[in-house]
Amino acid sequence: MKVRIIPHQRASASWNLALEEALFLRAKQDLLDGKEVQPIVKLYSFSKPSVVLGYMQKLSEIDYNFCKEVNVDVTMRTTGGGSVYLGKNDLQYSLILPTDYSKELLRRINTSIVHSLQDVGFSPQLKIQNDHPVIRMDNKSFVFDAERRFKNLLLHHGTTLIDDYDYDYMPRALKATEKEIHNLQSGNLWLKHHSEVREKALIKAFEKNLPEDSSVIKKGFTNEEIKLAEKLHKNFYTNKEAFSDGKKKFGICYLPTTVYNMELYAEKE
Numbered sequence: 182m183k184v185r186i187i188p189h190q191r192a193s194a195s196w197n198l199a200l201e202e203a204l205f206l207r208a209k210q211d212l213l214d215g216k217e218v219q220p221i222v223k224l225y226s227f228s229k230p231s232v233v234l235g236y237m238q239k240l241s242e243i244d245y246n247f248c249k250e251v252n253v254d255v256t257m258r259t260t261g262g263g264s265v266y267l268g269k270n271d272l273q274y275s276l277i278l279p280t281d282y283s284k285e286l287l288r289r290i291n292t293s294i295v296h297s298l299q300d301v302g303f304s305p306q307l308k309i310q311n312d313h314p315v316i317r318m319d320n321k322s323f324v325f326d327a328e329r330r331f332k333n334l335l336l337h338h339g340t341t342l343i344d345d346y347d348y349d350y351m352p353r354a355l356k357a358t359e360k361e362i363h364n365l366q367s368g369n370l371w372l373k374h375h376s377e378v379r380e381k382a383l384i385k386a387f388e389k390n391l392p393e394d395s396s397v398i399k400k401g402f403t404n405e406e407i408k409l410a411e412k413l414h415k416n417f418y419t420n421k422e423a424f425s426d427g428k429k430k431f432g433i434c435y436l437p438t439t440v441y442n443m444e445l446y447a448e449k450e
Contacts, residue, residue: 184392186399187223189384194231194267195256195418196410200402201275201409202259205329205336208277212334218279222391224384225273229254230347232354235262235327235434236448237427243420244356251350256418260327260338262446263431263439267340269371270380274387275338282328282335287443288314290337291325293393297386298341302376310441313338321370325435327446343383344373355433368437 187204201223204319208218231254232243238257241373243264248255253266274294280286291307291314298318299303305318316324321439328340345351352362372378388397417423432439434446 182217182218182219183398184222184395186388186392186397187221187401188325188399189226191226191228194233194254194350196414197225197227197273198256198258199410199414199418200406201338202413203406204275204277205334206409207406208334209331212279218277220392220395221275221277222388222397223275223277224387225275225293226271227254227273229267230266230350231256232264233258234264234424234427235279235386235429235431235446236237237429238264238431239427239429240421240424242321242356242394242430242432244353246351246352246387251354252349253340253354255424257424257427258327258328258338259448260336260446261431261448262327264355265325265340265434266348266355268343268344268347270329270346271378272341272343272383272387273338274341274391275336276391278335278337279333280335281333282330282443282447284313284443286335289393290391291316291324294341294387297383297390298372300386300389301378301382303372313441313443318375319370322435322437323366323372324369326443328391328443329448329450331450332429342369342371343378345371346373357433361433361436364436364438365433369435390417399400440445
């Protein structure tokens with residue numbers, strides 16, 4: 182079966198995540214109906230800096246009112262883990278796969294990302310951290326991921342840090358302590374600190390490598406997917422009341438001191 186690639190889209194974090202969940206829910210229904218589930222690769226970026234909470238994370242762990250004051254979007258994803266502040270130029274990726282999770286699958290996904298970055302001139306490596314294959318460069322973190330699982334259906338998504346030019350509001354937005362700020366600045370890297378990044382070339386490299394040598398078909402969103410995304414966008418992704426119901430305390434998700442364990446960042450249905 183061909184892998185469906187959805188062309189890169191720059192839009193709000195809430196809309197992009199609503200589209201992503203619409204794809205997952207349609208795939209889930211196909212699975213329940215006994216239909217074949219098509220693998221999907223979706224690449225996207227946010228239209229402005231955004232704070233994304235982990236699923237059911239306490240809203241009080243971020244400064245929601247400050248975010249609204251300075252025009253930083255706030256939304257919540259359907260995968261676990263903590264809050265993350267992401268800039269306009271950071272590249273998001275999402276995979277919907279008809280398969281069970283395994284560390285071998287994680288290795289394959291991250292190897293594809295390594296190859297993508299090598300194609301545009303970077304030299305990342307796969308390293309084993311807490312028995313998981315993770316991506317590092319100069320011994321620093323810059324790729325972060327999480328999952329949602331249903332039977333043998335997997336939503337695996339993540340971000341690649343590209344540029345922190347619009348991260349001025351991050352410390353206050355995430356209520357980061359001085360120690361956390363130091364850890365973020367010293368333990369993570371943004372690719373543009375290393376060398377210039379051409380967005381179109383990077384997107385093309387991800388589109389080439391993430392399907393893992395499968396044949397691909399480029400296809401945008403169907404009307405049905407858009408309608409479902411609009412409903413999700415209204416009822417969840419832009420609904421502060423949905424965020425306020427959160428009971429889980431996760432903290433900041435991309436602190437280098439956080440122990441990496443995919444089981445902690447996977448929502449299972």
